[in-house]
Amino acid sequence: MAADTASETSTETPTEPIHIDGQAHLQEVADEYDVLLTDFYADWCGPCKMLEPTVETLAAETDAAVAKVDVDANQQLAAAFGVQGVPTLLLFVDGEQAESIVGVQGEDQLRSLIQQYTE
Template identity: 70%
Template sequence: MATDTAGDAGITTTSEPLHINGHSKLDEIVAEHDVVLTDFYADWCGPCQMLEPVVEHLAVETNAAVAKVDVDANQQLASVYGVRGVPTLILFADGGQVEEIVGVQGEEQLRSLIGRYTE
């Protein structure tokens, strides 16, 4: 059975995005980390592909955990959070949803947003 090594790396932050499969996994990540930036994406989505390197940098360079949710594989989870378009970024802090952003955002905008909850 495979283990999620990124999830075992620490409970405060991770150095790479965590791929989420199912609502319970997202709940677990949100419970384990103070701040979680969740990227709801689709493989066929051009803007999602543009955002991917930004999300990967944020995983390495900020104190937020970064989670990625493939909306095609997790339609029910996307529906629970009202995701109607991709990319949609949802920020969780202290166990609750605090921000939602639809569309591609610049790295500095997202870094600033995360900073409001991690500093």
Template identity: 65%
Template sequence: MTDLDEERHRIRERKKQELQDRLENGGELATSEVADASDTPAEPIGITGQGHLENVVDDHDVVLVDCYADWCGPCQMLEPTIEALAAETDAAVAKVDVDAHQRLAQQLGAQGVPTLVLYADGEPVERMVGAQTKGQLEQLLEQYT
């Protein structure tokens, strides 16, 4: 089993336990689940620097980070999908302008734009370069949320 497979397994086991706890509580969400659900923004979070990104990743179980540039055509095509994912999923969605935050983009491994980095439980678990379909991203997020 690879590290990624182990991480997926651990996340799935945690989610199973949360569901079991919910069933035992008569379908009620645990207090921590209520806080997590309501704290996930319905709009992408504009990242202002390394510390801000670290806070976002620490505050949310699953974070999809979009490294983009305003001049990038594929980034512009992906923007409505990114906004929809923020509104429709339990994952937090963050955006990093690679021109404004070049060092942070480097640290995220963004050698081209768009680059998407998925964090689960504070760790990067997936990295994709290029425009992705909404379906592809939804399927990926479902594995971790």
């Protein structure tokens, strides 16, 4: 993955969530896609499990890329973004954090949030 066209910004949006491993990886993914919805979650978190099908649907059906960050495996990354409870959703636009939402959200709410930045 050395010299691919990293400067290309019209990258095809993935239809499945990208699992993030560390801050550098998150920044790389945020820079690669115009809009990135990032789900900070934990395997032991009931509300996170409730949100998972919604996150997967948004990955498949919207123009936003979707990333998942396991807070137990990425404690420093979660702390760097001030994540204190899960699920926490961060929306990145053009590589910068634009929105932060804590708690389970409905698909319609998240879809309209994404559409504010993708239309």
